Amino acid sequence: xxxxxxxxxxxxxxxxxxxxxxxxxxxxxxxxxxxxxxxxxxxxxxxxxxxxxxxxxxxxxxxxxxxxxxxxxxxxxxxxxxxxxxxxxxxxxxxxxxxxxxxxxxxxxxxxxxxxxxxxxxxxxxxxxxxxxxxxxxxxxxxxxxxxxxxxxxxxxxxxxxxxxxxxxxxxxxxxxxxxxxxxxxxxxxxxxxxxxxxxxxxxxxxxxxxxxxxxxxxxxxxxxxxxxxxxxxxxxxxxxxxxxxxxxxxxxxxxxxxxxxxxxxxxxxxxxxxxxxxxxxxxxxxxxxxxxxxxxxxxxxxxxxxxxxxxxxxxxxxxxxxxxxxxxxxxxxxxxxxxxxxxxxxxxxxxxxxxxxxxxxxxxxxxxxxxxxxxxxxxxxxxxxxxxxxxxxxxxxxxxxxxxxxxxxxxxxxxxxxxxxxxxxxxxxxxxxxxxxxxxxxxxxxxxxxxxxxxxxxxxxxxxxxxxxxxxxxxxxxxxxxxxxxxxxxxxxxxxxxxxxxxxxxxxxxxxxxxxxxxxxxxxxxxxxxxxxxxxxxxxxxxxxxxxxxxxxxxxxxxxxxxxxxxxxxxxxxxxxxxxxxxxxxxxxx
Amino acid sequence: xxxxxxxxxxxxxxxxxxxxxxxxxxxxxxxxxxxxxxxxxxxxxxxxxxxxxxxxxxxxxxxxxxxxxxxxxxxxxxxxxxxxxxxxxxxxxxxxxxxxxxxxxxxxxxxxxxxxxxxxxxxxxxxxxxxxxxxxxxxxxxxxxxxxxxxxxxxxxxxxxxxxxxxxxxxxxxxxxxxxxxxxxxxxxxxxxxxxxxxxxxxxxxxxxxxxxxxxxxxxxxxxxxxxxxxxxxxxxxxxxxxxxxxxxxxxxxxxxxxxxxxxxxxxxxxxxxxxxxxxxxxxxxxxxxxxxxxxxxxxxxxxxxxxxxxxxxxxxxxxxxxxxxxxxxxxxxxxxxxxxxxxxxxxxxxxxxxxxxxxxxxxxxx
Numbered sequence: 001x002x003x004x005x006x007x008x009x010x011x012x013x014x015x016x017x018x019x020x021x022x023x024x025x026x027x028x029x030x031x032x033x034x035x036x037x038x039x040x041x042x043x044x045x046x047x048x049x050x051x052x053x054x055x056x057x058x059x060x061x062x063x064x065x066x067x068x069x070x071x072x073x074x075x076x077x078x079x080x081x082x083x084x085x086x087x088x089x090x091x092x093x094x095x096x097x098x099x100x101x102x103x104x105x106x107x108x109x110x111x112x113x114x115x116x117x118x119x120x121x122x123x124x125x126x127x128x129x130x131x132x133x134x135x136x137x138x139x140x141x142x143x144x145x146x147x148x149x150x151x152x153x154x155x156x157x158x159x160x161x162x163x164x165x166x167x168x169x170x171x172x173x174x175x176x177x178x179x180x181x182x183x184x185x186x187x188x189x190x191x192x193x194x195x196x197x198x199x200x201x202x203x204x205x206x207x208x209x210x211x212x213x214x215x216x217x218x219x220x221x222x223x224x225x226x227x228x229x230x231x232x233x234x235x236x237x238x239x240x241x242x243x244x245x246x247x248x249x250x251x252x253x254x255x256x257x258x259x260x261x262x263x264x265x266x267x268x269x270x271x272x273x274x275x276x277x278x279x280x281x282x283x284x285x286x287x288x289x290x291x292x293x294x295x296x297x298x299x300x301x302x303x304x305x306x307x308x309x310x311x312x313x314x315x316x317x318x319x320x321x322x323x324x325x326x327x328x329x330x331x332x333x334x335x336x337x338x339x340x341x342x343x344x345x346x347x348x349x350x351x352x353x354x355x356x357x358x359x360x361x362x363x364x365x366x367x368x369x370x371x372x373x374x375x376x377x378x379x380x381x382x383x384x385x386x387x388x389x390x391x392x393x394x395x396x397x398x399x400x401x402x403x404x405x406x407x408x409x410x411x412x413x414x415x416x417x418x419x420x421x422x423x424x425x426x427x428x429x430x431x432x433x434x435x436x437x438x439x440x441x442x443x444x445x446x447x448x449x450x451x452x453x454x455x456x457x458x459x460x461x462x463x464x465x466x467x468x469x470x471x472x473x474x475x476x477x478x479x480x481x482x483x484x485x486x487x488x489x490x491x492x493x494x495x496x497x498x499x500x501x502x503x504x505x506x507x508x509x510x511x512x513x514x515x516x517x518x519x520x521x522x523x524x525x526x527x528x529x530x531x532x533x534x535x536x537x538x539x540x541x542x543x544x545x546x547x548x549x550x551x552x553x554x555x556x557x558x559x560x561x562x563x564x565x566x567x568x569x570x571x572x573x574x575x576x577x578x579x580x581x582x583x584x585x586x587x588x589x590x591x
Numbered sequence: 592x593x594x595x596x597x598x599x600x601x602x603x604x605x606x607x608x609x610x611x612x613x614x615x616x617x618x619x620x621x622x623x624x625x626x627x628x629x630x631x632x633x634x635x636x637x638x639x640x641x642x643x644x645x646x647x648x649x650x651x652x653x654x655x656x657x658x659x660x661x662x663x664x665x666x667x668x669x670x671x672x673x674x675x676x677x678x679x680x681x682x683x684x685x686x687x688x689x690x691x692x693x694x695x696x697x698x699x700x701x702x703x704x705x706x707x708x709x710x711x712x713x714x715x716x717x718x719x720x721x722x723x724x725x726x727x728x729x730x731x732x733x734x735x736x737x738x739x740x741x742x743x744x745x746x747x748x749x750x751x752x753x754x755x756x757x758x759x760x761x762x763x764x765x766x767x768x769x770x771x772x773x774x775x776x777x778x779x780x781x782x783x784x785x786x787x788x789x790x791x792x793x794x795x796x797x798x799x800x801x802x803x804x805x806x807x808x809x810x811x812x813x814x815x816x817x818x819x820x821x822x823x824x825x826x827x828x829x830x831x832x833x834x835x836x837x838x839x840x841x842x843x844x845x846x847x848x849x850x851x852x853x854x855x856x857x858x859x860x861x862x863x864x865x866x867x868x869x870x871x872x873x874x875x876x877x878x879x880x881x882x883x884x885x886x887x888x889x890x891x892x893x894x895x896x897x898x899x900x901x902x903x904x905x906x907x908x909x910x911x912x913x914x915x916x917x918x919x920x921x922x923x924x925x926x927x928x929x930x931x932x933x934x935x936x937x938x939x940x941x942x943x944x945x946x947x948x949x950x951x952x953x954x955x956x957x958x
Contacts, residue, residue: 108903185895295798295800583680585598586598587598588603588639589596589750590774591594
């Protein structure tokens with residue numbers, strides 16, 4: 001089924017309708033009058049839908065499909081009542097099954113909802129305000145200055161406003177509160193009435209579909225990725241949840257409220273330089289399917305081709321990268337994916353990343369050569385200095401189309417340092433299920449400017465490709481000296497400076513630079529940690545400075561912190577001249 | 592600073608009119624008719640005209656023009672340039688079928704040299720090395736670079752392309768716009784429904800991301816019998832053509848209004864009566880002049896936290912986010928008139944909301 005849009009459960013949760021063009025009920029295409037969109041259940045056995053091609057409001061009950069109302073743009077229904085909206089003489093109008101009307105209300109998708117007791121919550125078109133009409137009443141009461149896509153429960157209503165804030169109001173008291181999941185931008189909220197109270201189903205900007213008690217922070221991740229227009233209902237077996245993705249492909253889940261809950265509020269974290277990270281799980285994916293870049297259709301698929309080898313295929317058996325690892329590091333040993341017919345490798349093979357590495361770890365290779373296979377089976381070589389590094393490591397990072405992930409970013413800098421060119425590769429492990437996806441983003445940087453990037457954010461079904469055999473790339477005839485890699489210092493494996501030098505630095509700082517520094521009311525532990533980072537890690541170990549130079553380096557860092565440079569006011573936006581009333585003035589040019 | 596189209600007053604949004612055979616008609620003595628059409632284009636607010644310097648082959652029988660078939664050819668090139676300049680217009684100088692006539696690199700360089708000597712820089716809105724050269728005399732873009740370098744050497748900041756590529760893939764657009772090109776050239780998508788066509792214009796800049804930041808839609812879709820390889824041409828009403836032009840400028844592509852008479856202007860259809868001819872430049876004039884400096888987003892969930900309008904179904908809301916909280920959004924699609932969208936957040940102040948018939952709306956807003 002590809003038209004799984006706009007799912008709606010019946011009150012019991014046993015029945016499910018879907019469809020934006022073709023109405024489907026309980027998985028069966030409705031062969032009635034023709035198509036449906038934005039339906040709702042009047043009762044367990046009676047549904048309403050808007051006929052796609054005419055807009056007519058139709059009712060299906062006891063196998064009978066009939067028109068019951070004039071054309072409308074959208075319908076909400078519950079407990080024997082319904083509400084619709086349509087444009088009349090260019091003005092949106094909401095009306096209900098009992099004949100009440102409200103000109104100037106409605107518009108767009110899902111602008112109103114009906115509660116079981118007949119309360120109507122509807123959006124005012126011009127102002128964007130959200131208003132409530134009590135059962136049988138005619139005068140709307142404003143409950144929010146801005147609100148969209150309201151969804152009612154038995155006693156409350158939720159909606160979205162602004163940049164992903166969720167509001168909730170009690171239908172009787174009209175008391176309003178914010179129920180946004182902390183740290184998230186939320187959309188498409190649904191209230192779920194359970195025996196234990198009201199729950200909230202919401203989609204987030206980090207591509208998670210969450211179910212949690214209203215106002216809570218712990219609950220369940222129902223799904224990750226592209227989930228749209230969700231609906232949910234409590235049943236004795238659990239909460240049934242339905243949605244579709246951006247292509248209309250239906251999704252469904254059953255969530256037991258007895259299952260352990262997880263904290264849903266984790267914020268993204270990027271770890272500091274020096275943080276240890278095990279790179280192998282990132283660089284060797286477990287995902288057997290295909291990652292696709294929606295922008296241009298590029299694909300990546302990783303296949304195990306050896307005990308300690310994987311091959312990344314880029315859309316064809318011949319377009320491949322081969323990766324190998326040993327106990328210490330991961331290596332790119334063969335590349336036939338740059339669009340040219342002749343594959344290449346670098347010799348001696350540089351470390352792509354140490355297996356046990358840290359943020360900021362890097363290796364520089366000044367004497368390496370790139371060998372490219374020729375059309376006749378030989379090879380040609382040229383100098384190929386390169387630097388590799390672990391650029392970043394983060395957790396709880398939202399990746400569009402995939403979900404929250406742990407992210408490792410590595411760099412590959414051919415021609416280092418003269419080229420000023422850097423490739424950044426972003427490798428992901430999805431946190432919800434530990435799926436090792438491999439590369440999800442690729443960036444090209446030149447002189448500090450991002451030139452282009454590709455996001456492999458679409459997961460496609462497994463389309464197994466078998467890698468073509470590697471082509472032999474012979475070594476060049478002349479012996480190539482074996483340059484030892486010159487890795488930059490890694491804090492964990494190099495002895496720190498002598499303790500007495502560190503103490504002399506602290507004493508100097510305390511007594512001569514900032515008397516009373518150690519006795520400062522600010523956290524001593526924080527000051528000590530900062531000094532270790534600046535003096536020991538950065539100055540002494542990473543930069544290789546002497547004790548005296550390191551002290552001056554530390555002092556300069558303190559100075560910058562205490563007396564930051566004055567940031568000039570940002571340049572005002574250039575004035576935008578009004579549209580030209582006539583032709584061009586002077587030559588048309590690019591500049 | 593990002594590159595933009597500019598004139599002496601600052602950033603501009605070039606919108607031109609296609610009249611491919613106009614120079615041919617001028618060379619064949621139809622001076623009065625040509626002057627009238629140029630005056631109509633200027634009166635309709637276009638910045639310039641795209642017309643071909645060389646036409647050859649069976650399709651153009653009795654309409655051929657070129658250095659080997661036209662007496663006093665180079666004098667006529669200079670004269671036509673003066674005619675264009677007299678109306679306040681500019682000339683997007685397309686070499687048409689030249690690559691079939693001048694076939695060696697040296698000949699092409701000489702041809703380009705004569706062009707730059709005949710036409711003053713101030714008249715030139717842009718230049719290419721041929722029209723659809725990949726099927727019209729030169730399938731190898733690298734062989735056109737020497738010719739392009741002649742243009743670039745004399746007109747260093749002119750919008751210059753080799754030609755339009757066979758498709759809209761990045762590999763094609765980049766292959767056909769190497770240095771010294773300053774823009775990519777594209778003959779826009781003409782398939783699907785009218786909203787598919789308009790969406791494709793946006794997608795070139797948003798998804799395909801050619802290496803050249805700026806482009807020229809030199810022969811996009813358009814109404815009229817002589818616009819070939821088009822689907823659902825009956826849908827190309829005025830509002831659609833306005834929406835297309837606006838979308839093109841939002842997506843950093845100069846727009847050339849294209850139509851059947853824009854191919855052959857004396858074959859039965861009147862250019863001035865074509866849908867959108869008179870209304871296109873006024874629609875483009877609604878846009879802020881720095882719209883090409885902004886950032887493109889659409890109304891889908893990818894941009895849920897930034898989109899000023901939400902896309903629903905096939906109704907699209909493509910936006911450009913500008914400095915100072917400003918922005919523009921084009922809302923278009925098959926049923927947008929029945930889906931009255933409101934801003935996603937009341938923080939937006941709508942400064943203008945202009946309907947292009949029943950096809951689209953252009954909303955200029957400030958946050």
